[in-house]
Each structure stands twice: as structure tokens, then as C-alpha cells.
Amino acid sequence: MRTLQLLVVAGSLMVAGSAWAQQATKADPAMLAKIKDEGLNRSRVMETAFYLTDVCGPRLANSAGLARANEWTRKQLTDWGLTNAAVEPWGTFGRGWEVEKSYVAMTAPYYHALIGTPKAWTPGTNGALKKRVVVVKAATAAELDKYQGQLRDKIVLLDMLNPPKTSFEPDARRYSEEELSKMAQYRPEASVGQPADAEERMATRRTLLALRTKLADMVVSEGAVAVLSSRGGSDGTFFTSNGAPYATDAKPVLPELEMAPEDQLRLIRLAEAGIAVELEVEVSTRFQSQDLKGYNVVAEIQGSDRKLKKEVVMLGGHLDSWHAATGATDNAAGCAVMMEAVRILKATGVQPRRTIRIALWGEEEQGLFGSRGYVKNHFADPATMQLLPDHEKLTAYFNLDNGAGKIRGIYAQGNEAVMPVFEEWLQPFTDMGATTVTLRTTGGTDHLSFDAVGLPGFQFIQDPLDYGTRTHHTNMDTYERLPADDLKQAAVVVASFVYQAAMRDQKLPRKPLPAAKPEQRL
Amino acid sequence: MRTLQLLVVAGSLMVAGSAWAQQATKADPAMLAKIKDEGLNRSRVMETAFYLTDVCGPRLANSAGLARANEWTRKQLTDWGLTNAAVEPWGTFGRGWEVEKSYVAMTAPYYHALIGTPKAWTPGTNGALKKRVVVVKAATAAELDKYQGQLRDKIVLLDMLNPPKTSFEPDARRYSEEELSKMAQYRPEASVGQPADAEERMATRRTLLALRTKLADMVVSEGAVAVLSSRGGSDGTFFTSNGAPYATDAKPVLPELEMAPEDQLRLIRLAEAGIAVELEVEVSTRFQSQDLKGYNVVAEIQGSDRKLKKEVVMLGGHLDSWHAATGATDNAAGCAVMMEAVRILKATGVQPRRTIRIALWGEEEQGLFGSRGYVKNHFADPATMQLLPDHEKLTAYFNLDNGAGKIRGIYAQGNEAVMPVFEEWLQPFTDMGATTVTLRTTGGTDHLSFDAVGLPGFQFIQDPLDYGTRTHHTNMDTYERLPADDLKQAAVVVASFVYQAAMRDQKLPRKPLPAAKPEQRL
Structure with missing residues (x-):
């Protein structure tokens, strides 16, 4: 008060x-x-x-x-x-890492250079590779089983959960006086206890973690050659993160790129319509473990x-x-x-x-x-x-x-x-x-x-x-x-x-x- | 009425x-x-x-x-x-044209893949080229003279006139009832005559045209190897256009790419701070004159x-x-x-x-x-x-x-x-x-x-x-x-x-x- x-x-x-x-x-x-x-x-x-x-x-x-x-x-x-x-x-x-080259393009059904960047701490492709894609859509680890035998020599496209929409809201805003006044009035009593959906959210997180862990193993063990994913954004803007641990003893992962949603979604739509999609990917990354x-x-x-x-x-x-x-x-x-x-x-x-x-x-x-x-x-x-x-x-x-x-x-x-x-x-x-x-x-x-x-x-x-x-x-x-x-x-x-x-x-x-x-x- | x-x-x-x-x-x-x-x-x-x-x-x-x-x-x-x-x-x-490969990255002072696309009807680079950049800023054709002898073997970065700003306005909107009602009431009498600044705008356009014509000739005659430009946009979105005529007898032009403004501006800022900027550009385009x-x-x-x-x-x-x-x-x-x-x-x-x-x-x-x-x-x-x-x-x-x-x-x-x-x-x-x-x-x-x-x-x-x-x-x-x-x-x-x-x-x-x-x- x-x-x-x-x-x-x-x-x-x-x-x-x-x-x-x-x-x-x-x-x-x-x-x-x-x-x-x-x-x-x-x-x-x-x-x-x-x-x-x-x-x-x-x-x-x-x-x-x-x-x-x-x-x-x-x-x-x-x-x-x-x-x-x-x-x-x-x-x-842990290890240092940087990108030395990053190039990704669709080469069939027609040529189009794509916007994307390697996820941090992922390996390169050892030169350019040209491969067909396969879309992987799964809400649980169990749902991944249907892709067994489907991924060999393929570039895996992960499904995108939040496609961009026409935006009627401004990108940028400032706090209003009302919002600031609410912050000033804040007292912790007002927000004690667990949120009602805490348990549900934890369960969702566990499901997602199991899915991701299995997926990471599966793309390697099934012989896929690279992974393309997109976590959100719009208009050529996309979110980035790390795709592998920086620990020196981290498990091997595939080359993985995070993509502009517009590009990722186009590839997914084409592949799901039964059209043969081929990509060229050339990524070179450098690890350093000296310091x-x-x-x-x-x-x-x-x-x-x-x-x-x-x-x-x-x-x-x-x-x-x-x-x-x-x-x-x-x-x-x-x-x-x-x-x-x-x-x-x-x-x-x-x-x-x-x-x-x-x-x-x-x-x-x-x-x-x-x-x-x-x-x-x-x-x-x-x-x-x-x-x-x-x-x-x-x-x-x-x-x-x-x-x-x-x-x-x-x-x-x-x-x-x-x-x-x-x-x-x-x-x-x-x-x-x-x-x-x-x-x-x-x-x-x-x-x-x-x-x-x-x-x-x-x-x-x-x-x-x-x-x-x-x-x-x-x-x-x-x-x-x-x-x-x-x-x-x-x-x-x-x-x-x-x-x-x-x-x-x-x-x-x-x-x-x-x-x-x-x-x-x- | x-x-x-x-x-x-x-x-x-x-x-x-x-x-x-x-x-x-x-x-x-x-x-x-x-x-x-x-x-x-x-x-x-x-x-x-x-x-x-x-x-x-x-x-x-x-x-x-x-x-x-x-x-x-x-x-x-x-x-x-x-x-x-x-x-x-x-x-x-006129001629058909398409992109067969488009790759552009900054390779010094550090590596960063850039977002851009060849302007329509521009030629390719004949393989990858790695070259230093030079920024060209000129408001009139005469101001270009200072770049004589500066462009040989360089990638020319054209200045960008409308850099993106933090946006407090939504991208998308619908017409309001008021706007529609205004359109419905429109009668041509209300807007007769030339706009007050018509002559000034014509003069600006002539100056710009003279500048562009001289620039297009100059980058070729001075031996530059490519041009990078950006006409606007933001957040990874950029505007595209044609960079050369589609006529079969069009004058030769350099490879030119239109760039995401954020990338173009970064290159310009670095170069203007006296930092050596090197780019790698690999563009392949295909013309067809059969049909x-x-x-x-x-x-x-x-x-x-x-x-x-x-x-x-x-x-x-x-x-x-x-x-x-x-x-x-x-x-x-x-x-x-x-x-x-x-x-x-x-x-x-x-x-x-x-x-x-x-x-x-x-x-x-x-x-x-x-x-x-x-x-x-x-x-x-x-x-x-x-x-x-x-x-x-x-x-x-x-x-x-x-x-x-x-x-x-x-x-x-x-x-x-x-x-x-x-x-x-x-x-x-x-x-x-x-x-x-x-x-x-x-x-x-x-x-x-x-x-x-x-x-x-x-x-x-x-x-x-x-x-x-x-x-x-x-x-x-x-x-x-x-x-x-x-x-x-x-x-x-x-x-x-x-x-x-x-x-x-x-x-x-x-x-x-x-x-x-x-x-x-x-």
C-alpha cells in the first residue's frame, strides 16, 4: 500500500x-x-x-x-x-563451437534457398549433401515407432506446432501506467499456491522430454543424415537454441538446423502432399576443446x-x-x-x-x-x-x-x-x-x-x-x-x-x- | 450522396x-x-x-x-x-530466368550466413567468389565520381535509405467503417489538380534515375564483381525486384542480390567503421531464350x-x-x-x-x-x-x-x-x-x-x-x-x-x- x-x-x-x-x-x-x-x-x-x-x-x-x-x-x-x-x-x-559454413536450399521440386541456421553444438555435414526429406509428426515417444525403417539416408523434418499467422498486434509495446501500477501494488499473498494446472503441465513436459530423447536416438540409429526443425517466429524471424550438449563427452547427434517457419512449413506441406522434396545442406561447424x-x-x-x-x-x-x-x-x-x-x-x-x-x-x-x-x-x-x-x-x-x-x-x-x-x-x-x-x-x-x-x-x-x-x-x-x-x-x-x-x-x-x-x- | x-x-x-x-x-x-x-x-x-x-x-x-x-x-x-x-x-x-543457386555469407571479420536473393534477370558469379566490400553512398550521379578507382574486384554495398525501426504498429489491419464510408462518399471533384509537390517529386525521380544509370555503368566499367542492395523491409523480410531488363539485347549487368536490411546494414556499419569485410557469394542463374x-x-x-x-x-x-x-x-x-x-x-x-x-x-x-x-x-x-x-x-x-x-x-x-x-x-x-x-x-x-x-x-x-x-x-x-x-x-x-x-x-x-x-x- x-x-x-x-x-x-x-x-x-x-x-x-x-x-x-x-x-x-x-x-x-x-x-x-x-x-x-x-x-x-x-x-x-x-x-x-x-x-x-x-x-x-x-x-x-x-x-x-x-x-x-x-x-x-x-x-x-x-x-x-x-x-x-x-x-x-x-x-x-565445456566445448567451444562455431559455424564455419551454413547453406540450405530446396533443390526439388524446384530450387529455393532457405533461411536457417545450425543449432548450437551440432556437427557439420562433411561437405554438401543432397537428400530427400521425411516429415516426422509425433505427440508421444510411442508414436515415433511408425517411422522405423523410414529415416535411412533422409533429412528429417520435424513438425511445427505454432505456425505464424497474420499479425494484427504490434511487435513492440511499452508498459501502460495501469500495468505499472499493478506491479507496484503486488503483494505475494495474492499468488500463493501451485497453479491449478501445474501437474498437467509437468506431465506434458515429461511426455515431451521422452519424445525428444527417443527422437534424438532414433534419427541417429535409423541412419537419417540431418534434422530440420522450427520452434516459432514469423516473417523470416526464427528462434534458435542449442541442439546438443556442450559437454566434451556429449552423445553424438545429427547435423540439425533451425529454420524460418515459412520455409519449414513449405517443406512439410509439400512432403505431406506426396511431392518429392530434395534438399541440399552444407554445414560446417568447428568445435574447440583446448580451453x-x-x-x-x-x-x-x-x-x-x-x-x-x-x-x-x-x-x-x-x-x-x-x-x-x-x-x-x-x-x-x-x-x-x-x-x-x-x-x-x-x-x-x-x-x-x-x-x-x-x-x-x-x-x-x-x-x-x-x-x-x-x-x-x-x-x-x-x-x-x-x-x-x-x-x-x-x-x-x-x-x-x-x-x-x-x-x-x-x-x-x-x-x-x-x-x-x-x-x-x-x-x-x-x-x-x-x-x-x-x-x-x-x-x-x-x-x-x-x-x-x-x-x-x-x-x-x-x-x-x-x-x-x-x-x-x-x-x-x-x-x-x-x-x-x-x-x-x-x-x-x-x-x-x-x-x-x-x-x-x-x-x-x-x-x-x-x-x-x-x-x-x- | x-x-x-x-x-x-x-x-x-x-x-x-x-x-x-x-x-x-x-x-x-x-x-x-x-x-x-x-x-x-x-x-x-x-x-x-x-x-x-x-x-x-x-x-x-x-x-x-x-x-x-x-x-x-x-x-x-x-x-x-x-x-x-x-x-x-x-x-x-522476353527472356526467361531462374535461380539455380544462391548463397551469400560474411566470411570476415567472422562467419555469418546472410539472407538475400538475386535480383531478377541478373547473371551468376561463375562459381564462388570471396571478395572485400566497398560501401557506395551517393545522392546524385556526380557524387559517384569519388568512387572512381575504388571498385575494382570489390563487392559493392549500396547504402540503405530506410533502415528498419522498432515497430509499434501492427503489420496487418482491416478497413474501419470510417475509412469505408469515406471511400463511399468519394467524388472526383475533391481531388482535382496536381499535388503541390509534383514537380519536386519529378525532379527527385530524375536525379535518382541518373544516379542509378551511372551506377549501373560504373560498377561494370570499374571492375566490381557484384552488388548487394536492400530496399526495405525488416525482421528478415525484404523487398525484391528485377535488377536487369528481360530483353534479349539487355546491357550486361553485375550479379546483384537484394538483402535482408539487418544483414545489409551490418555489413555497411562494419565497413564504414574501417573493419575489413569479406563476403563469399555464389550465385548461379539460368536464362532461357528459346520461348x-x-x-x-x-x-x-x-x-x-x-x-x-x-x-x-x-x-x-x-x-x-x-x-x-x-x-x-x-x-x-x-x-x-x-x-x-x-x-x-x-x-x-x-x-x-x-x-x-x-x-x-x-x-x-x-x-x-x-x-x-x-x-x-x-x-x-x-x-x-x-x-x-x-x-x-x-x-x-x-x-x-x-x-x-x-x-x-x-x-x-x-x-x-x-x-x-x-x-x-x-x-x-x-x-x-x-x-x-x-x-x-x-x-x-x-x-x-x-x-x-x-x-x-x-x-x-x-x-x-x-x-x-x-x-x-x-x-x-x-x-x-x-x-x-x-x-x-x-x-x-x-x-x-x-x-x-x-x-x-x-x-x-x-x-x-x-x-x-x-x-x-x-
Whole structure:
């Protein structure tokens, strides 16, 4: 309820809030103006985003592109005057992989080049192959039996469950005031208990897993030569994922490509109408097992307060991406904003009381591995909850990884005590659309690694734009999808949050420590 | 004003209108019910669309795909019981062309397969070539001079003028009642005179033409090896066109591909940042000059009235398409609907007084050539306006070629006398969204060929859907963009219009004959 009241009377609270802030945090009120001026008038966030996306390229876990990005960001942060910049290993990940050639075309009943990309960690075709297709449609593992003896020397087309339709909804949208107000009012009591269909959904998942496992074995044992699939998308946009484990001892799989739905569906319709469909596929992929480690990039702005400089405020986002595009909104955007935030702070000549540390995580897409490894190495292992000395020195970790939309507020991640602090810190940004603190927890990204060991880890609320519809894990997650004004706003808000956290007398309030979770072993 | 009143009181007019219709046209009122029943409950329009798109494939002017479609439609119309089905040459078109292989990828600074397609009638690369790129940006022909000596052995990247942006508007939409009402109220007086910027636009066009002509010469004379360009689109969707004339004596051009904007822009950004960009391009295209003729497909339902059966009602759409997709909305949709309309009529056991003739045009995309040739061969040459005997026998030509949207009404094409007839014919379809007769003329497709010699040629008003944003002349004009319900509705409306025109005592009223236009020689 307090949250809502604060929002409603935001105008009058701004003055009171600022006065209070000065006392409590000793933050220089002129700094906010400097941050806005630097971030809005001399922004370099789009240049940073260009280097992360176009220049470094796709940044799949343990790929050459991610290594380029690690090196470039380390150097760039150093050039901006940050200290202790390093590419720091977090542990063992698995094999590196990249595409060396990808070509797929229909050669009968007529020629048509197709849009697709190899699934990550799948092998190549050993030169070009020209083969007939067979469509495999099955809802359960048992239904696969009818294809026994049918797959030899064939390219398997997997059925597509959600064909694209004419779209009467815009790709991109922003949160409405009503949606934000609902988030602000959220209290966990309202949504306790299991969803009614939880058991049904689990059963569906088990069926699907059994189907997939059997299918993966069957295409190999039956002698098929490649697999083409499509998980969704439209208009030439398609979703990508990994098609095989990155572990060095992973079971062999077939070459597999994810396809634009329009192409996949055309092939399926033709084959099902009894028309002989022949494809030419030439894929070459390269594995590397020399360096199996994963890495994060870290760099610091040193604290200046004798007592507090051992304490740290962290900010970050994951630098790795999927491989079919340049991971612009997932998550070059977040990294560019976080880098811009520390660049802005350096440009203002900031003298933070606490040390500010940026971290750009590796291998997030495979399971938050970079941040989980970092947290385990520096703060605590959630499996044991034996705390390392630095655990008490971290005041907060701020994450950005919900696309390229501007910041509309922040998830307090169930930490009720932190809400008034964040509400105060947002006051200067109400006119820029950042207004909302929600008690809600949000998942799916690297703040969870901190939250898992009782450290205050937060993700900002961002306008969704076309993240869910068009860019997230697709082949069209490119530089074009980054609206400069959104990224500039986000960088200014983050810089201010980080600055406030670095200046505040007290560390941010924490939730109670969680119990050890032995199953969370990395 | 009359149109508007009719619309407003549509409910009460329906009864009066139907009674009048019976008297005047001797149309069987039970036929409408039969048409709706057959078209809505036993539709085959999607099956027809599947054959035209997926099975026949891209249907570029004088291509193997168009020849397949000609043959399939001729046979299908015959199988449905139509008579005199024929693939009828309309005159000389030019060379046939098709893609045999199309592969383009960035190989430095890192590997990435790119989305693109050869421009129509461009040559191949004679095997794979791997070359560096150079970006050419020029607003005038004179600005090209700075690239002299820079293009040898390079792949030329042409600048892209309209980069995609995050889209907050839906791809597809339907006409609102307000828009339709505006169309119904349209009177030509409201829009006389040249637009204010006509001269400026002409000047811009001249500048652009000079630029393009010089550029085409320069890339050849300076020794570039290929050209990559992008005219628009987004998300993997791009627009296609022809890159060279189809005439047998056309000047030589370079291999040229049209690219997905995201790929083209990435290459341009990298090259402009001073990063060495290398591409691999392998394009093989095949020309054929053995048969330079163009063709239309025609078929008939014979008239049964002793006096009127020599008269003809025509309906049609163009069967040819661009080559980067399967031309689903442009214009397999129109052809499938027109074919379905005659199938429905046959299925009802229709005994039309006049003969009904369907025509599926070739080579529309290059200048309405199929319909213009047909009109010249059968009715009149607009260059001389010497009328052939059949000129007086055609009561109307109905065309469909504005995408896959359902029919919302019809353009009276400046023929005021025909409006009350069409208003009456639309009455049974107001509950299906077809309500509007507009005096407006509309262009861009084959009814113009009839209109040019004073024959009543009409195009229906269709919901725009995603025709302008996503499908028209793009690589994503595929079967997925065809909403079955829209096509079914359209087929029923067209079948009814054609039936009414075939049964009416009088031919439809005509506009005065136009003057001969010697410059319109085909």
C-alpha cells in the first residue's frame, strides 16, 4: 500500500525525498544533474552496442565471438579509466563451437534457398549433401515407432506446432501506467499456491522430454543424415537454441538446423502432399576443446572512503548470446548500458565511497553459469551456504537483461525493506518514465545467482518493446532493435542507482539468508 | 450522396433491392444461397492456393514456375468442368530466368550466413567468389565520381535509405467503417489538380534515375564483381525486384542480390567503421531464350441463353509473381479466389445466360503485359482504339489483386452509372463485411488494361491486412499470409457478382470510349 501512495503523490515527495536522501546517503545532489547531462548529451552507448554486436559478432558460450567481446570490453573499460579490469575465469564450462559454413536450399521440386541456421553444438555435414526429406509428426515417444525403417539416408523434418499467422498486434509495446501500477501494488499473498494446472503441465513436459530423447536416438540409429526443425517466429524471424550438449563427452547427434517457419512449413506441406522434396545442406561447424573454461569480465571504480572502500556495489549483465544473430537485445543492450553507466560515472569525476564493480557475465544462456561461478568463487556456494569474507561486503548487485527497453522501475525481489530506498532513488526519474518499485521477484537472469546466497540482487523493470515477439533468442536480435533513447535513459538511471548505493551510509537491507540447497551445486 | 444514403439505410433496402434484382436480372435468388453454401462449407480455395504457391513455386514472368502454374491451372479448370481451357500466348515478352543457386555469407571479420536473393534477370558469379566490400553512398550521379578507382574486384554495398525501426504498429489491419464510408462518399471533384509537390517529386525521380544509370555503368566499367542492395523491409523480410531488363539485347549487368536490411546494414556499419569485410557469394542463374512469348490461362463456363451466350463476363487475376517467395498474396490469392469462384459456380450447376470466362494473366509485374496483350488481341488496341468485334460483347471484367484480404466492396473506376448496380449486388454481403461502392479509380493491376479501351474493368476493395507492410513483393509472400476465411468470403462475393453480371438483361453501363493513346503501344 505504501508503494502506491508514494507513486500517487510523487510530485510532492520529490523535494522531501531529496532532502532526506542527502542526509542519509551523503550523495552529492549535483551528481544527478551531471549524470543526466553526460548520459543524455554525450552518450556513447550506441557505439558500445555497435562494437558488442556487429564487431564482436554472435557471442555464444565459449565461442571466438565471446572471447573477442571479453577482450574488447576489458580494454574499453580500462581505456575509460576503470581499474583491475580482467577477464576472470569462473570455472569449467565445456566445448567451444562455431559455424564455419551454413547453406540450405530446396533443390526439388524446384530450387529455393532457405533461411536457417545450425543449432548450437551440432556437427557439420562433411561437405554438401543432397537428400530427400521425411516429415516426422509425433505427440508421444510411442508414436515415433511408425517411422522405423523410414529415416535411412533422409533429412528429417520435424513438425511445427505454432505456425505464424497474420499479425494484427504490434511487435513492440511499452508498459501502460495501469500495468505499472499493478506491479507496484503486488503483494505475494495474492499468488500463493501451485497453479491449478501445474501437474498437467509437468506431465506434458515429461511426455515431451521422452519424445525428444527417443527422437534424438532414433534419427541417429535409423541412419537419417540431418534434422530440420522450427520452434516459432514469423516473417523470416526464427528462434534458435542449442541442439546438443556442450559437454566434451556429449552423445553424438545429427547435423540439425533451425529454420524460418515459412520455409519449414513449405517443406512439410509439400512432403505431406506426396511431392518429392530434395534438399541440399552444407554445414560446417568447428568445435574447440583446448580451453573449456568460462570467463567473466570485471572492472572497478575504486571507492574513496577509508572505511567503506572495501565494500562493493556491483552492476552487470551477460555478455554471451545465442549464435544466429548478434545478441543485441539479449544482451548486448544490458552490457552496453552497464558499461555506459560506469563510463558516465567516470566522466563525472565521481569519488564513490564504496568501490563500484562492473561484471559482464559469460555462459548465462546455458544456466547463469558465469554469475553463479563468480558468486560461488567470491561470496558463497548456495549448496553449502558457507559464506566467504566478501559476502558481507557486497551492498547490492544490479542487473539488466530484459531487452532494450527503457527502465520503468525495479523488482525488489521480495525484499520489502529495500523498497522505500529504491522509491526514493527513482524520484529524480519519474519524468523519464522510471517510477515503479514492485515487490515481485523476477527470474531468468543473473541477479538470481546473488539472490540464491542471500545477497541483494536486483533486475530493473524494462519496457518490453519487441523482446518477446521478435528478438529474444532469434536470428533477428540485431543492432536495429536497439532504440538509442531507451538505452540512454537506462544508463542514466543505472548510473544514479549505483552511485546512490555507493554513497549510502548503510549497505542495502538484505533478506534473511536462505538455507543451503545441495542440489544447486554448479 | 446516394451511395451514402444507401449505406445508411442498408437494412431496409435489402428487401426492396432483392425484389428489384429479380425482375431486372432474372437471377435465381436461390443461387446466392447455393453459392454461399458451396463457398463457405465446401471451399477448396486453400488447396488451390497451396498448389499455386508451394507446388508451382515462384512464378516470375516467363519462368519455369509460371509455366508449371499455367499448366496446372489449365488442367484444374478443365477438371472442374470448364471448357475451352487454354494456355494462350499474348505476344512476345522476353527472356526467361531462374535461380539455380544462391548463397551469400560474411566470411570476415567472422562467419555469418546472410539472407538475400538475386535480383531478377541478373547473371551468376561463375562459381564462388570471396571478395572485400566497398560501401557506395551517393545522392546524385556526380557524387559517384569519388568512387572512381575504388571498385575494382570489390563487392559493392549500396547504402540503405530506410533502415528498419522498432515497430509499434501492427503489420496487418482491416478497413474501419470510417475509412469505408469515406471511400463511399468519394467524388472526383475533391481531388482535382496536381499535388503541390509534383514537380519536386519529378525532379527527385530524375536525379535518382541518373544516379542509378551511372551506377549501373560504373560498377561494370570499374571492375566490381557484384552488388548487394536492400530496399526495405525488416525482421528478415525484404523487398525484391528485377535488377536487369528481360530483353534479349539487355546491357550486361553485375550479379546483384537484394538483402535482408539487418544483414545489409551490418555489413555497411562494419565497413564504414574501417573493419575489413569479406563476403563469399555464389550465385548461379539460368536464362532461357528459346520461348520468348508470354501466356495467359483462360477457361469458360458456356452461356445458356440463345441470344446472350455470345456475350462474356470475365474475371481474373495475375498468375505471375516475384521470385523471392511464392507470390501468395501477390497474386496466388487473387487467382485462387477467381478459380474458386468459377468452381463454386460449376458446383451449383449454374446455367448462366452469358458465357463466364476466367483469365489468369502472365507478366503483370513487368507492366500488365498479359492482360494488355489479351485486350489488344481480343477487344481493342488503346494505341488506335479500333474496336474488334468482341469489344461490344464483354459486359464486365472483375479483377482481384490487392492481397489476401476479404472483399469490402468494389471500385466503380469512375463509372457512376454502374454504382447502383453494384450497390444492389453487394446487399446480400453486408453481413460479411462487403458494403462499399466507391466511385474512385484504383490502379496498379489488370483491370486497367480493360479500362484503357473503354471496357468496364473493376477491382474489388480488399482489407489491406499485411500486404503493404509485409508481403507485397517480399521474400515473405508465402502461404502463411493467406487467411482462409478471407479468401472464402472473397470467392463467394466474386461468384455472386459474376453470376449477376451473367444473368442481367443488359450489359453493364460503360464509360464513354477513351481517345486513342498512341504512346500506349505494347
